[in-house]
Amino acid sequence: xxxxxxxxxxxxxxxxxxxxxxxxxxxxxxxxxxxxxxxxxxxxxxxxxxxxxxxxxxxxxxxxxxxxxxxxxxxxxxxxxxxxxxxxxxxxxxxxxxxxxxxxxxxxxxxxxxxxxxxxxxxxxxxxxxxxxxxxxxxxxxxxxxxxxxxxxxxxxxxxxxxxxxxxxxxxxxxxxxxxxxxxxxxxxxxxxxxxxxxxxxxxxxxxxxxxxxxxxxxxxxxxxxxxxxxxxxxxxxxxxxxxxxxxxxxxxxxxxxxxxxxxxxxxxxxxxxxxxxxxxxxxxxxxxxxxxxxxxxxxxxxxxxxxxxxxxxxxxxxxxxxxxxxxxxxxxxxxxxxxxxxxxxxxxxxxxxxxxxxxxxxxxxxxxxxxxxxxxxxxxxxxxxxxxxxxxxxxxxxxxxxxxxxxxxxxxxxxxxxxxxxxxxxxxxxxxxxxxxxxxxxxxxxxxxxxxxxxxxxxxxxxxxxxxxxxxxxxxxx
Numbered sequence: 001x002x003x004x005x006x007x008x009x010x011x012x013x014x015x016x017x018x019x020x021x022x023x024x025x026x027x028x029x030x031x032x033x034x035x036x037x038x039x040x041x042x043x044x045x046x047x048x049x050x051x052x053x054x055x056x057x058x059x060x061x062x063x064x065x066x067x068x069x070x071x072x073x074x075x076x077x078x079x080x081x082x083x084x085x086x087x088x089x090x091x092x093x094x095x096x097x098x099x100x101x102x103x104x105x106x107x108x109x110x111x112x113x114x115x116x117x118x119x120x121x122x123x124x125x126x127x128x129x130x131x132x133x134x135x136x137x138x139x140x141x142x143x144x145x146x147x148x149x150x151x152x153x154x155x156x157x158x159x160x161x162x163x164x165x166x167x168x169x170x171x172x173x174x175x176x177x178x179x180x181x182x183x184x185x186x187x188x189x190x191x192x193x194x195x196x197x198x199x200x201x202x203x204x205x206x207x208x209x210x211x212x213x214x215x216x217x218x219x220x221x222x223x224x225x226x227x228x229x230x231x232x233x234x235x236x237x238x239x240x241x242x243x244x245x246x247x248x249x250x251x252x253x254x255x256x257x258x259x260x261x262x263x264x265x266x267x268x269x270x271x272x273x274x275x276x277x278x279x280x281x282x283x284x285x286x287x288x289x290x291x292x293x294x295x296x297x298x299x300x301x302x303x304x305x306x307x308x309x310x311x312x313x314x315x316x317x318x319x320x321x322x323x324x325x326x327x328x329x330x331x332x333x334x335x336x337x338x339x340x341x342x343x344x345x346x347x348x349x350x351x352x353x354x355x356x357x358x359x360x361x362x363x364x365x366x367x368x369x370x371x372x373x374x375x376x377x378x379x380x381x382x383x384x385x386x387x388x389x390x391x392x393x394x395x396x397x398x399x400x401x402x403x404x405x406x407x408x409x410x411x412x413x414x415x416x417x418x419x420x421x422x423x424x425x426x427x428x429x430x431x432x433x434x435x436x437x438x439x440x441x442x443x444x445x446x447x448x449x450x451x452x453x454x455x456x457x458x459x460x461x462x463x464x465x466x467x468x469x470x471x472x473x474x475x476x477x478x479x
Contacts (some may be wrong), residue, residue: 009198013191015062016040017094023081028202028244029234032076032084033057036091044092044122045076048151050235052078052228052297053383055150058123060130061299062088064190068183068204072272072299073130075149078231079300080224083248084199085204088190095129105129109160116154122436124150127296128164137168148382149294161186173260195250204246208359211250212354216332219354221245227265228293228302229309236397253359262362264328266359267304271316274303275362281366285319288374292316294383308358310414313453317344317372319374321407325363333355341407345416345452367422369395370403371474375466378454385412387454390466394430394474401425401434408463410453411446420444421467435471439464 026035033050035206036042054202061084062071071090095103102110105128114181124147131138131146138146143164152160172178197204204232205211215221225315227473234237247253253268256277263281265274275289275298292298292315295312306316307327317340325340331353340361343350352358366372372390378384388410395403404425406418420441428434448459 007198008195008198010195011199012082012197014084014086015088015186015190016091018189020189021089023084026081028082028199030081031231031235032059032079032081032089035074035081036089042091042093046078046119046122048120048123050077051232053149054120054293055123055127055147055294055296056120057128058150058296059092060090060126060133062090062190063187064086064187068180069186069190071130071133073127073146073149073296074300075228075296077235077362078227079299080227080244082126082197082199082202082204082244082325083224083246084225085249086190086192087250088130088186090126095125095173095176097173101175103129103173103176104170105132105163105167107170108163112159112166114156114159114163116152116156118157120150120152120154124152124160130168130295131164132167132178132420135168138164141421145290146295148290148294184293197246200239202244202246204249206249206251208252209251209333210358211245211247212330212332212355214245214355216355217244218245223247223308223357225305226270228297228301229305233343247357258365262326262364262447264360265303266307267302267357267359269304269478270305271298271301271303275310278363280374281363282323284373288315288376288389289321291378291382292375304361307340307343307361308350308352310348310350311345311473312412312414313338313386313389313410314415315376315386315389315409318389318407318409319372320361320363321415321417322374322391322393322394322405323364323372324405325361327358328360328362330355335359337362341415341417343418347413367395368396371396371470373470373473376468377462385453388459388462388466389469390463392467392470394470396430396474397431401428401430406467407437408446411448411459411463416446418442418445418463430471430475432471435468439467442467 013022035043046056048054057077059076060071061074062069196206221243224244248268253266255266279286279289321341326337371394377388378386391407393405404422409415421438424438424441448456450456
C-alpha cells in the first residue's frame with residue numbers, strides 16, 4: 001500500500017544565487033554554516049564561536065512576505081539546513097556582480113579601510129547588507145544596533161561604522177536592485193512545494209492540526225522553533241537530538257493579532273516581530289527588546305520558544321508575567337490557557353503535558369492607569385545574560401498602590417513573582433517607607449544563588465534597588 005502523501009520523504013530546497021539547492025545530503029542537524037563551507041564550498045562565511053555570539057557566520061535569509069520578500073540577517077552556525085526550505089540564502093559571495101563590481105556595502109568597507117585581519121569582515125558585510133536592504137539611509141545609532149551581534153577582535157569598529165554611514169551614498173547596485181520588481185523576480189525563483197519537508201528524524205508540518213497530531217503521536221520528539229538554544233546543543237554539547245518537529249513552516253503560528261483585549265503572538269513569530277509588536281504598544285520596553293540578543297538571534301529566535309524554554313534567566317518572562325500574560329497550550333485538538341507564572345513548576349520543569357506545546361502568548365493591551373517598567377542588570381550592555389532582570393506593573397490611585405505585580409529573573413529556579421513584596425505594597429501608600437517594607441519582604445520571596453554572573457548578596461541587593469528605581473521613576477523622586 002502506498003504511503004499517504006504527507007509521509008513521503010522530501011528534503012529541503014532553497015534558493016542560492018538564482019539556483020535551487022536540494023539539500024538531500026543534509027542531516028536534520030546540519031547547520032547552514034557547515035553546509036555552506038562543506039558541500040557548497042562557500043568559505044567566505046566563517047566559524048568564530050559556533051554559538052551565535054560573534055557574527056562571523058552571518059548570512060542573510062530571504063523569505064516570501066506579503067507581496068514581496070523579507071531579508072534578515074541570521075547566524076548560520078546555529079541554523080539547521082532543513083529549516084531553510086522555501087527560502088533564499090544570501091552569502092558574502094552573492095553580493096559581488098559577475099563582472100567583479102563590488103556591492104555598495106563592500107565598496108564602503110574598502111573605502112573606509114574597515115577590514116583589518118579580515119576574519120570577521122564577511123559577517124559585518126552581511127549584517128550591513130541586511131541594513132542596506134531595509135533602509136535608504138542609516139543613522140549611527142541604527143548601525144550600532146544592526147552590528148551589535150558582530151564582534152571585531154581587532155577593535156576596529158570606528159571605520160566599520162564609517163562604512164555603514166557611507167554605503168547608501170555609493171548609489172544603487174545593479175546586481176542587487178531594490179524594490180518590488182527585484183522582490184517579484186526573486187520570489188518567483190524561490191522553490192515552492194506543496195509537500196512538507198520530511199526526512200528521517202525531521203518533519204515540518206504545514207498546519208497546526210498536523211503539528212499537534214504528530215506531537216501527540218510522538219511526544220518524545222523535539223519541538224524546534226528558532227533553534228537559537230537548540231543549536232548549541234549540537235554545536236557545543238555535541239548531543240544527538242531526538243526526532244525533530246519543526247513548527248516554523250506552520251503559517252498559522254507565524255501571526256501576531258489583537259483580540260479580546262490582548263496581543264496574541266504565535267509560536268512561530270520571531271523575537272524581532274514579537275518584540276516589535278510589544279514595543280509598539282509598550283514603548284518603555286524598547287531597551288529590553290534591544291538588549292535581548294543580537295538582531296541575527298532575534299531574527300531566528302521566537303518569543304514563544306523563549307517562554308516554553310523557561311530559563312530562570314530568560315529576559316522576556318519577567319515583564320510578560322508582570323503584565324499578566326497568558327500562554328495558550330495545544331494538545332491534539334484541545335487547547336487550554338494558563339497564566340504564564342503557572343507554567344513554571346521548577347527548574348526546566350513546566351506544567352505542559354506530554355504532547356502539549358505553546359501555541360501562542362497573550363499579552364494584555366496597555367491600560368492608561370498602569371505603570372510598567374523593566375530593568376536588566378548584566379556585566380555588558382549587549383549580548384549578555386542577566387544577573388537580575390526585574391519587571392513591574394503597578395496601578396496607582398490617589399497615591400496608593402491598588403495593584404502591584406512584580407516579577408524577577410535570575411533570582412530563583414524559574415522566572416517568579418514576588419508575592420510577599422506585592423502583599424507588602426498592595427493598598428499602601430506608594431512611598432519610600434512602603435518600598436522599604438517591600439524590599440524586606442523580598443527576602444521571603446527569594447533565596448538567590450552565587451554563580452559566575454553575580455553573588456547571592458548582589459542579586460538580593462539589586463532586586464531591592466530596582467524596586468527603588470521604579471519608585472523614583474514613577475514619582476519623580478531623586479533616585
